[in-house]
Amino acid sequence: MTAPATGSALSRATSTTAPALTADDLRRMMDRHGYSDQTRHIIATENLLPLGLLARLQATYPSYSGLLERSPFLFTERDAYAGLDGFRRVIAALERQGIHIGHMTERELFVEVYRFKASRHALNSINWDDYERDSMFQLMFPQPGMIRQGLVDAYAAANSPEQRTRIAQDYARKTNPHDGHQLLNKPWLECDGEDGGGGGGGGGGGIDLVEGSQHKYPQCMLVFDKTTQKCFAFCTYCFRHAQVRGDDDMFIQEDIVQIHDYLRAHPEVTDLLITGGDAGYIPVERLRQYVMPIIQDPRLLHVRTVRLGSRMLTYQPELILTRKYDRMLALFDTMHDNGVQLSWMSHFSTPRELLNPSTIAAIRRLQRHGVVVRSQSPIMNHISLFTDEQGRVDVQRSAQNWIDLGNLLATLLVRFHSMYCARATGEHHYFTAPLADIEKISNLVFRSLSSLNRPSRYITMTTSAGKLSILGTAEVNGQTAFALKFNESRNMAWMDRVFLAKYDRSESRVDFLLPFDTDRFFFEDELKAVEQELLALHGKYRPADGAEAGRT
Ligand code: SF4
Secondary structure, three states: OOOOOOOOOOOOOOOOOOOOOOHHHHHHHHHHOOOOHHHHHHHHHOOOOOHHHHHHHHHHOOOOOOOOOOOOOOOOOOOEEEHHHHHHHHHHHHHHOOOOOOOHHHHHHHHHHHOOEEEHHHHHOOOHHHHHHOHHHHHHOOOOOOOOHHHHHHHHHOOOHHHHHHHHHHHHOOOOOOHHHHHHHOOEEEEOOOOOOOOOOOOOOEEEEOOOEEEEEOOEEEEEEOOOOOOOOOOOOOOOHHHHHOOOOOOOEOOHHHHHHHHHHOOOOOEEEEEOOOHHHOOHHHHHHHHHHHHHOHHHOOOOEEEEEOOHHHHOHHHHHOHHHHHHHHHHHHHHHOOOEEEEEEOOOOHHHOOOHHHHHHHHHHHOOOEEEEEEEEEOEOOOEOEOOOOOEOHHHHHHHHHHHHHHHHHOOOEEEEEEEOOOOOOHHHHOOOHHHHHHHHHHHHHHOOOOOOOOOOOEEEOOOEEEEEEEEEEEOOEEEEEEEEEEEOOHHHHHOOEEEEOOOOOOOHHHOOEOOOOOOOOHHHHHHHHHHHHHHHHHHOOOOOOOOOOO
16 A cells, blocks of 8 residues: 655545535526526536536536525626727616726726627626626736726827827737747648639649648648638637737638638548637537538548537526537537537636536537537636735645646536647737746646546747647756746657756847747758748738748
8 A cells, every 4th residue: 555645735625525416596596697488498407407516516616606596687788898889888887886997997997909808607607896806807808907008198199089099000000919939830722823823823723722721730720701700709818809809910711612612632630620709609500510520521531530629608608508500409419420529618717617507518518419628728817826915826726726627527528628828929028927837836736636627738939930848847967947838839750859958037029039049949050941932822822911020
């Protein structure tokens, strides 16, 4: 017999006197959420909210749970509130309840630059008695300090709404929406037409860019379908604000045939990731057009998984609990019965997002139809990473959030895919923290979860070179170094190698770390050459595109 290992993993004490949760509690929960008879019928006949499960969740996570809350919801009229007008309606509704969140100029500037949308479900999941500390509030509401003060002052001093909007629009162009040279990730099809396709001209063949796609790593192709470029609500940290804002250079895929042609020519692709915006918006007929050839065409047998990137389970899970959604579930059944995995890529950051009856029931309903629900999320200051009063990162509190989330996901059979660092886009400075602290949090999370419940990789950050994981630190000749390894990379052979970067207590971007004992990282020359080649190719065929330059 061996003794249990020591070494300060975090756990959470749970109640030993878990009260039973009764049918009356469940009825009150459903009343509070305003469920229709149809939704109640679906929940009962499909066993989506078993009392044993609810009782266990309530007893294990009482500090996050909204399951037994009784106070009436503040937002009952609209499904969603969008734009500056919607933002002002939300503020007016709050003020009628005596809640004044203040800082309106800054918040409205942010809304004009990045947009705003909040769903009724998500607004009602905020604890309005303590909203400033509430992660959902931080996730959806613009906050003071996000945008630099000089710009806020100029916006405040503008003497007309039109001038304010102009200031916001000028700034929007500077927000680096396509970090990591994403515009270079558009793949292409070679064509032999006279004209050469893609506007390249010249005869003798050329290329057709797949405008609404990215294909950077062999196994996974991203599609930004024309129907999925909105969201159920906006995250303040949005990594895809070019998409949800509707920028001129947003990715948008109109033609599905082109995607299948590309997939036939690329047997290395096993996963088709439909994203946005939010792929939960895809109409069932449109998804069927993507999926049926994958099922029926033997030349597409290599495509094994269709991923849908969606926030629906956090922002509008009730949509899944309707008869209208049955047609989508029938398509998921067809995929399951034909060996094509539907992977629902959700983005849970905190346990609170899951601990309500709608999200739990929606997850279980998807799972009953062969859907594998996964979660991948950024670790974001104010939302899922916390600081103390002196502004220092609170490693224990931040890790506890992710440990509880990991265990909760496991109970609900949701796979914890990944935690990652904020991408260097938008108001990155507000959401990020030193890598040295994030690395400590991530290590504590990893060692505190059972091996089954851990994220599938160490903490990562996306760069032009690839998805780079921080494995931990190493001591070399008395000096500390970060140990790094690619999870995905522009040249997949780079993935085989662990390499070192100088330890830096304050740097928050992995692509700004310096090599430990060489003048450049082993992949840098090759990366430059690949980027130059792609720039030349994109420049030749889409001279107006101007793929962004700058440090990777
Ligand atoms: S779900 Fe994604 S695309 Fe939509 S607002 Fe959030 S980060 Fe942006």
